[in-house]
Amino acid sequence: MQIVEVVERVEERLVYTEKVVDHQPEPLPVTRPFTSLSDDQLLDVGVPRDWLEPVRQAEEASVDGLFASLPGEAAEALLDFLTGGRLEDHIALKALPGADPFAHPDAQRRFRVVDNLEELQAALDQPFEKWAVFLHPAQRALAEREWSGPARVTGSAGTGKTIVALHRAAHIAREDVGAQVLLTTFSKPLAAALARKRDILTEAEPQVRDRITVRTLDQAVFDLHTAQFGQPNVANRALIRSAIADAKKAGLGDGMTADFLTEEWDEVIDAWNVETGEGYAVVPRIGRRTRLGVQQRDAAWAVFQFVRERLKQRGAMTWAQIYARMGAWLAAGGNPDFTHVVVDEAQDLSVAQVRFLGQISRVRADAAFLAGDIGQRIFHLPFSWTKLGLDIRGRSHALKVNYRTSHQIRSLADRLLPPAIVDMDGVEEGRRGTVSVFDGPVPEIALVADDEEEQELLSKFLASCQADGIDQADIGVLVRGDQQLGRARDAVRQAGCDPRAGDGVRIVTMHDAKGLEFRAVAVIACDEDVVPDPARLAAVGDVADLEAAYETERHLLYVACTRARDRLLVVGIDPGSEFLDDLRG
Numbered sequence: 001m002q003i004v005e006v007v008e009r010v011e012e013r014l015v016y017t018e019k020v021v022d023h024q025p026e027p028l029p030v031t032r033p034f035t036s037l038s039d040d041q042l043l044d045v046g047v048p049r050d051w052l053e054p055v056r057q058a059e060e061a062s063v064d065g066l067f068a069s070l071p072g073e074a075a076e077a078l079l080d081f082l083t084g085g086r087l088e089d090h091i092a093l094k095a096l097p098g099a100d101p102f103a104h105p106d107a108q109r110r111f112r113v114v115d116n117l118e119e120l121q122a123a124l125d126q127p128f129e130k131w132a133v134f135l136h137p138a139q140r141a142l143a144e145r146e147w148s149g150p151a152r153v154t155g156s157a158g159t160g161k162t163i164v165a166l167h168r169a170a171h172i173a174r175e176d177v178g179a180q181v182l183l184t185t186f187s188k189p190l191a192a193a194l195a196r197k198r199d200i201l202t203e204a205e206p207q208v209r210d211r212i213t214v215r216t217l218d219q220a221v222f223d224l225h226t227a228q229f230g231q232p233n234v235a236n237r238a239l240i241r242s243a244i245a246d247a248k249k250a251g252l253g254d255g256m257t258a259d260f261l262t263e264e265w266d267e268v269i270d271a272w273n274v275e276t277g278e279g280y281a282v283v284p285r286i287g288r289r290t291r292l293g294v295q296q297r298d299a300a301w302a303v304f305q306f307v308r309e310r311l312k313q314r315g316a317m318t319w320a321q322i323y324a325r326m327g328a329w330l331a332a333g334g335n336p337d338f339t340h341v342v343v344d345e346a347q348d349l350s351v352a353q354v355r356f357l358g359q360i361s362r363v364r365a366d367a368a369f370l371a372g373d374i375g376q377r378i379f380h381l382p383f384s385w386t387k388l389g390l391d392i393r394g395r396s397h398a399l400k401v402n403y404r405t406s407h408q409i410r411s412l413a414d415r416l417l418p419p420a421i422v423d424m425d426g427v428e429e430g431r432r433g434t435v436s437v438f439d440g441p442v443p444e445i446a447l448v449a450d451d452e453e454e455q456e457l458l459s460k461f462l463a464s465c466q467a468d469g470i471d472q473a474d475i476g477v478l479v480r481g482d483q484q485l486g487r488a489r490d491a492v493r494q495a496g497c498d499p500r501a502g503d504g505v506r507i508v509t510m511h512d513a514k515g516l517e518f519r520a521v522a523v524i525a526c527d528e529d530v531v532p533d534p535a536r537l538a539a540v541g542d543v544a545d546l547e548a549a550y551e552t553e554r555h556l557l558y559v560a561c562t563r564a565r566d567r568l569l570v571v572g573i574d575p576g577s578e579f580l581d582d583l584r585g
């Protein structure tokens with residue numbers, strides 16, 4: 001069942017004649033990208049019969065108008081074809097004779113059959129956001145499939161991974177009255193945003209809502225620990241750093257910098273919960289490319305033993321130790337207060353968290369469902385999930401329709417990343433063939449001479465956004481780190497806008513922008529000595545890890561650019577961040 005716009009017919013009738021000028025200018029060459037497509041090819045991807053000829057006659061310059069008139073499935077297929085994809089990848093599911101036309105997955109993009117009054121009431125009440133009602137068939141299939149093991153939904157920024165995670169949680173809670181779903185992610189603001197969306201989605205189904213709890217994964221495991229073994233005393237960063245400094249003062253770890261040792265502790269010893277010198281000799285030092293000789297390893301181990309001892313004296317545990325303890329408890333038959341875990345932003349899970357989820361999926365095959373994009377990994381170095389017991393191979397699927405960012409912004413941001421990224425388990429996350437559902441202005445990438453010129457440019461950008469009807473609250477100004485926040489505030493004030501939280505222009509760091517979206521985004525202060533962050537690179541103790549650290553900085557700029565729906569400005573002081581060259585192509 002489709003909603004079909006009637007094709008407008010225009011007939012021209014000559015009412016008077018005019019003398020024709022002898023030298024007509026050469027007509028510009030016209031490209032008709034779909035002219036070679038047959039009726040069957042077009043019908044197969046959902047082009048309505050009335051539109052076969054107009055599609056074939058459409059000129060490249062006017063396809064945007066055409067796409068706006070076609071049903072979504074047909075527009076997506078043709079847009080992909082136009083940008084180098086294959087129509088065969090978009091063939092609509094055949095409707096069987098006599099089948100309910102509203103039950104077809106494409107029909108469900110635009111029709112909702114409501115079974116009861118409460119559901120109708122909820123659907124009519126604002127704000128019932130579009131995604132809560134009309135899922136894309138690919139999104140629905142992933143959310144509702146019966147999985148035989150842990151599964152992952154991937155896709156570039158804005159393809160609706162969070163939405164699938166929410167629907168997955170609701171689906172489990174709806175289908176199984178005994179289910180308790182933990183819907184989770186890594187930070188408190190992201191968890192709060194998930195909770196709001198869960199409430200919207202389950203507004204008409206309170207019993208479904210009650211079966212879904214939203215907490216950060218750290219909080220969930222902390223609560224579990226508290227219930228089983230009492231409240232843990234979590235070791236903070238300062239404690240680890242001071243223990244390493246004291247170990248060095250005591251003459252341990254000769255020839256190794258404190259930065260190197262801290263990183264080795266974070267990425268290897270603590271992450272993999274290494275408890276003995278022998279264990280250290282065999283642990284996979286993924287992401288740590290500097291090889292350690294036996295003597296160096298012994299020297300380093302002396303430091304880590306010192307740190308472990310200090311933690312014990314203080315009665316403190318690191319997060320990794322808390323996860324490890326609860327993982328062991330699960331392995332011994334412990335029963336957590338949830339049956340399923342749905343994780344959003346899974347690309348930023350730590351080693352300890354992945355191992356814990358692996359343990360959960362050993363208890364119940366379909367217990368873990370993960371949503372994430374490795375192109376947006378901004379905190380951790382890459383590592384293998386399979387080695388930690390979380391094996392999603394064969395159950396990882398990419399979404400390809402982008403609902404957030406305009407075609408122009410998405411294709412520009414994609415230049416920051418390779419067309420396909422392979423994770424440490426060999427699973428490829430393809431970004432090719434992704435289509436955006438709308439067009440927008442071409443983003444602006446600019447280099448300026450100084451702060452003042454940056455302010456002027458930002459003023460112009462903000463003024464033109466507002467002239468286009470974009471509210472200040474729908475505009476985000478993003479910077480690399482806390483040090484640039486003041487510069488952003490000054491620039492926004494200079495532009496006559498309100499830089500406060502609430503309904504003014506929102507100023508956030510790139511890390512904090514994760515999970516947010518704005519109609520317009522200005523990424524400012526993309527200077528040579530700001531992005532990538534030199535302090536972060538300098539703190540990389542293992543020179544061989546520089547490349548991986550560079551990658552996360554690149555991902556960060558990708559995250560920043562893809563927060564924008566319609567308008568994007570990226571600016572830095574000349575010569576600018578080296579990543580701007582990639583953005584410019």
Ligand SMILES: Nc1ncnc2c1ncn2[C@@H]1O[C@H](COP(=O)(O)OP(=O)(O)OP(=O)(O)O)[C@@H](O)[C@H]1O
Binds near residue numbers: 404562
């Ligand atoms: N089926 C849909 N219909 C309408 N809007 C949708 C649909 N799916 C997702 N959206 C919208 O697209 C935007 C991006 O969705 P979402 O945040 O889930 O993407 P994401 O892939 O998780 O993005 P990111 O990788 O940046 O976290 C949101 O505004 C969401 O409401």
